Amino acid sequence: MKPSCCLLSFLCFSIITTCSAQTEHTRQNGNEDSRHSVFGPPMPALWEFQLSNLKEDGQNISSFNFYKKDQRNKTLFFKIANNNLNNRNEMRVKEITGGAVLFPINDDDHLQLDIGGTYDVMKDTSLPGKAFYSRITFRPQSNLWFRFGSEYFDGYTFGSRSPYRSTILNSNYFVGKVVVSSFSLIGLVGKGKIDNQMNTRYGFAGIVEGPFNLFVLGGYIKSTQQKENVRTLAIGRWAPFRPDGLPSSIFIWKHKESYDFQLGGLFWGQKNLFVHPAAVGMSQGMFISSTALRENSELRQGQLMSITDDYRNADITLFYVYLDQAIQMGPGKLNHVGFRAIELFKVFDEARFSILSKPVIGVFYNEETNPEFNMVTRNFVDQQNSFFSFQAGITIQESFILNVINVPQKSEWTVALSFVYMVDRNNETR
Numbered sequence: 410m411k412p413s414c415c416l417l418s419f420l421c422f423s424i425i426t427t428c429s430a431q432t433e434h435t436r437q438n439g440n441e442d443s444r445h446s447v448f449g450p451p452m453p454a455l456w457e458f459q460l461s462n463l464k465e466d467g468q469n470i471s472s473f474n475f476y477k478k479d480q481r482n483k484t485l486f487f488k489i490a491n492n493n494l495n496n497r498n499e500m501r502v503k504e505i506t507g508g509a510v511l512f513p514i515n516d517d518d519h520l521q522l523d524i525g526g527t528y529d530v531m532k533d534t535s536l537p538g539k540a541f542y543s544r545i546t547f548r549p550q551s552n553l554w555f556r557f558g559s560e561y562f563d564g565y566t567f568g569s570r571s572p573y574r575s576t577i578l579n580s581n582y583f584v585g586k587v588v589v590s591s592f593s594l595i596g597l598v599g600k601g602k603i604d605n606q607m608n609t610r611y612g613f614a615g616i617v618e619g620p621f622n623l624f625v626l627g628g629y630i631k632s633t634q635q636k637e638n639v640r641t642l643a644i645g646r647w648a649p650f651r652p653d654g655l656p657s658s659i660f661i662w663k664h665k666e667s668y669d670f671q672l673g674g675l676f677w678g679q680k681n682l683f684v685h686p687a688a689v690g691m692s693q694g695m696f697i698s699s700t701a702l703r704e705n706s707e708l709r710q711g712q713l714m715s716i717t718d719d720y721r722n723a724d725i726t727l728f729y730v731y732l733d734q735a736i737q738m739g740p741g742k743l744n745h746v747g748f749r750a751i752e753l754f755k756v757f758d759e760a761r762f763s764i765l766s767k768p769v770i771g772v773f774y775n776e777e778t779n780p781e782f783n784m785v786t787r788n789f790v791d792q793q794n795s796f797f798s799f800q801a802g803i804t805i806q807e808s809f810i811l812n813v814i815n816v817p818q819k820s821e822w823t824v825a826l827s828f829v830y831m832v833d834r835n836n837e838t839r
Contacts, residue, residue, distance in 0.1 A: 446551050447518040448686045450650060452480045453833045461715035461825035465816075472715050481518075482687070484510040486525075486713055502529035502538070506713070521546040523558075531565060536573060538564025552588035556697075557581075566736070572782070578603055582610070582700040586693070591618040595628065595693060599700035608633040614641065614696045616689065622647045622657070624688060628696040636666040639699040645674075647688035648681040657683040657723075661695050667735035667743075678724025680758065716800070716812045716825040720754035720769060728752040736780070744780035744789050754800070764806045771800030771814075 455478045463470040472490035476483045488506040508525020512518060526541040544558035562578040582599030593616035600609050614628025626643040645659030656677045663670040672695075676683045720726050733747035754771040761767075775796055780789040796819060802812035808830070814823040 447548060448480045448482075449684055450480065453831050454479045456830040456832075457714075457718065457827055458830075459714055459716075459825055459827040461823060463715070463821065463823045465819055465821040474714050476713060480686075481510065481512075482690075483713070488713055490715070501532035503532070504529040508542075519548045521548075529564070531573070534573070536565045538562070540564070554586050556584040558584070558697075558700075576604055580700060582697075584697055584700075592616070593618075593689075593693075595696065597630070597697060597700055601700070606634065608637055610637070610700050612639075612696075612699075614693065616693065622649060622685070624692070626692045626696065630696075630699050639663060639665045641696040641699065643692035643695065645688060645692075647685045648676065648683050650684055652679045652681055654679060657681055657688070659683070659688060659691065661692065663695060663699065665699075669731070669733045671729065671731040673727075673729035675727040676723035676725070678756075678758075680722070680724060682722040714825075716802075716814060716823060718827075720756060720771060724756055724758060726752075726754040733778070742788065745778050745791050746780065747778045749776040750774065765803050766807065767804040769800070769802040769812075771802075773798045773800070773814075 456475065458475040461472050470491055472488065474488045475486070477485040486508055488504070490504045504527060506527040508523070511522040512520065513522060514520050523542070523544045526539065528537065528539045530537050540562040542558065542560040544556055546554060546556045548554040560580045564576065565573040566576050578601070580599055580601035582597055584595065584597040586593060586595045595614040598611045610630050610632045612628060612630030614626060616624060616626045618624045623646050626641070628641040630639040632638050641663050643659065643661045646657050648657040656675055658675045660673040661671065729751050731749045733745055735743045735745055737743055751774045752771060754769060756767060756769045758767055775798060776793065778791055778793050781792045783790045796816055798814055798816040800812060800814045802810060804810050808828060810827040810829060812825045815821070
């Protein structure tokens with residue numbers, strides 16, 4: 410499926426407006442600490458702990474989540490969830506997820522280790538699933554880096570002759586990137602196995618950085634199995650470290666024979682955090698992840714936080730997410746699992762009343778697709794439903810954040826209470 414014409418038009422309008430409005434390229438903040446030259450200016454470490462509960466038709470679904478984040482994004486994370494729905498279609502599981510991003514030598518960006526994994530048990534069954542990943546990233550120079558990664562998934566997915574079938578995915582890959590002026594070239598090679606089918610993948614991608622913080626990424630990965638060939642396209646504008654008041658944006662499209670994924674975002678406001686490392690990291694991460702053979706496990710893992718914290722990265726945030734994955738549920742019979750969501754958030758950053766501050770409101774439109782077994786035809790049939798949901802939140806005493814999401818059509822409520830703890834660079838509490 411081709412990307413949404415409406416979203417592309419909206420993105421192009423944002424870029425044209427940006428180009429005509431900005432008369433001078435905003436300079437980024439200098440960074441005196443050479444250890445952090447990759448990710449931008451150091452920022453206070455932030456810990457967030459969250460308890461959440463979802464209630465729908467008498468079901469109580471709870472989770473506990475936390476992460477640590479600095480200028481390198483989430484460097485430590487942990488989640489325990491009991492069938493958390495997250496307003497999106499995914500396999501319903503009891504899940505434990507954890508991981509860390511480590512900088513073992515003098516807290517220096519030049520060497521980075523990533524480790525993590527998920528263990529889950531599918532709802533209403535005793536069928537387990539587990540996914541593990543690890544990767545090493547070496548940056549000898551600011552314009553050059555290399556990465557070796559390994560991933561493994563052993564669990565269940567939707568089956569053909571029965572509701573679920575066992576599947577094993579594993580992948581090893583090597584990636585290199587070089588930056589010359591405003592152009593970056595990424596090359597990768599990977600070898601993976603889907604059940605008993607081995608395939609080798611290799612690909613290239615290029616990133617062009619234009620004026621006014623604009624960028625474009627295009628990439629293609631060739632596989633020994635034609636249905637696993639992947640195309641990736643990303644286009645957008647990142648925000649400067651010194652806010653200029655202009656919007657930033659991104660649109661990503663990944664496509665292969667049985668899989669389509671689209672992600673779009675527009676961000677406004679003085680606290681816009683969609684800066685250069687975030688924009689380039691998100692874009693090239695989507696390209697590199699195509700070697701990992703992990704779409705099936707990603708469907709069930711979902712996002713880390715029960716109620717996302719992404720809206721706090723800008724004053725006004727618009728997200729568009731789309732996923733469609735074809736699955737064979739019978740001989741010659743293809744069904745689909747996926748979702749589409751449009752999310753709009755507005756944070757009133759200056760609003761304050763006594764101990765209450767920073768109220769937020771959000772409006773979401775959701776569509777979900779899921780195969781269900783039809784007793785009459787004895788086949789799986791794609792079932793689609795759409796619904797609106799609404800979010801409201803408030804910050805209490807600058808540390809506690811209460812968020813509530815309501816889905817009227819489903820009589821569904823999600824409530825999450827987060828505690829945010831920030832430590833400055835001198836380990837003094839803020």
